[in-house]
Amino acid sequence: MTREDIKTLILEIIQDIDDEADFDNLDPGKPLRDQLDLDSMDFLDIVMELRKRHQLQIPEADYPHLATLNSCVDYLEPLLKDA
């Protein structure tokens, strides 16, 4: 997957979690939590969805890497390079 693909994947998953999520003014360098009103359960949903779709096992210790859109992409890029 390219960085752009991964970005699309994450936003698609968030859209499934919250169909009213508004990405127009999303700053990829700032925490998703604050901008999209996501709570810890929503992040768990992202983890579960990545496992379901791409067999990715993300350990709890790595959850902080999912904080911003950019950090998600940085973290997932090597893991999804063959996807």
Added chain:
Amino acid sequence: MPVPFSHVSDAYDVIVIGSGLGGLTSANRLAYCGHKVLLLEYHHKLGGLAAWFKRRGHIFDVSLHGFPFGMVKTCKKYWNREIMNSIVQLKKIVFDNPQFSLQTTFDRQDFTAILNERFRIPQQTIDRFFETVSSMNFYDDRTMTTRELFEQFFPGRTDVHRLLMEPITYANGSTLDDPAITYGIVFSNFMNRGVFTFEGGTDRLIGLMTAELEKNGVTICTRSKVEHIIVEKGRVRGVEVNGRTIAARAVVSNSGITNTIDNLTDHKAFSESFLEKASAIRVNNSSCQVYIGIEKGQHIPDIGDLLFTSTAPEFDSQELLDLHTRSKTFSLYYPKTRPGHNRYTIVASMNSRYEDWKNLTDEQYAGEKRQLIERTISDLDRYLPGVKAKIDWIEAATPRTFNHYTLHTSGTSFGTKFEGLDISRSIFKEVGGLFHVGSVGIIMSGWLGAINYGVIVANDADGYLRSLNG
């Protein structure tokens, strides 16, 4: 509909033991993740403590008293839109005790106004208090108690302590001596938007959940009491139930955490240090309830949806647990609860200790139950004068009743104290493939807590099952 036990296959990916809201939700999530799921329930109905029963045309709800707004999002994500769309607000929450009588929507805005105008608390203190409790996380410092939290913000103000604490004590069984975070997290959830309920009642909710589970391919079997969880070489292999062995690569126990460790699993499966920690788990208190049915054709005026009443001079966690407590909540179910079913029912709830009831002789037990009913009617008469003449059904449940139907240790109606959370969260590190979901740690209790915890545990179990696939 649940299937007959003879239709159950010999092997599943995962078996869920118990169908409380946590077990139902774990089963649904695991099916969504693509696993073959068997749900086993010992009772003939699903729902665990999310229970209801019928008497003379009345339907009584055991634990539908009000949950936070977060339930809307949770039901949408983990169940379906029909369930989400049935969630409605309870707008009239009433307090009546010797220190104050008031009505509120039980949200931050209204509570701020009440604390400021009526209790004369400075705005700045109120804001700081709300900021403190709403930023609490379960991994925060747990040395501070709720009593210390209240004393820090509202020193000596026992009236304010009562306003803040009484509803939460009924919601999750916590006391002033439990960690402040167990209070803050639950209180903030309610303060977000107020108190909500499920239109159609518990029976409709569990019916909709059952339909969703079946749609997602979960095999459901009631009247199936699991006798044993089979563990071999440090891993779960299945369960023994109704004289059969059913194989599974993972088991999610929605039986109580203490039941799971002490009654369902061989102690040899656990390390000594784990067992030592588990033996220190304190279960929360149990409850007494009185179920009141108003005769068909009769009606009662709107006196509020939830009434927190007491004639005790001040709030006292011990007084609330006393066999003869003077504090109780009334949950009122008007015809709006079950549109089309034109009935009024009232459920009085009290916190109670199993120890106070377990050793009574049959005669003493019957006598205490009778007195409990009489006290409840006379308390209710203060709000509904002459109500006794309209009642055509009344009965009481005690900690013994809760123990009988749920098999919970000491009939606990709120799971365990805080330490239960760590044990529940780490049991799969002891036995590969063994997970626990249920009311633990005070915060993972209540309808919303139970459902969200079901999702958290399903995530653990899914991760484990997928790791086995390589």
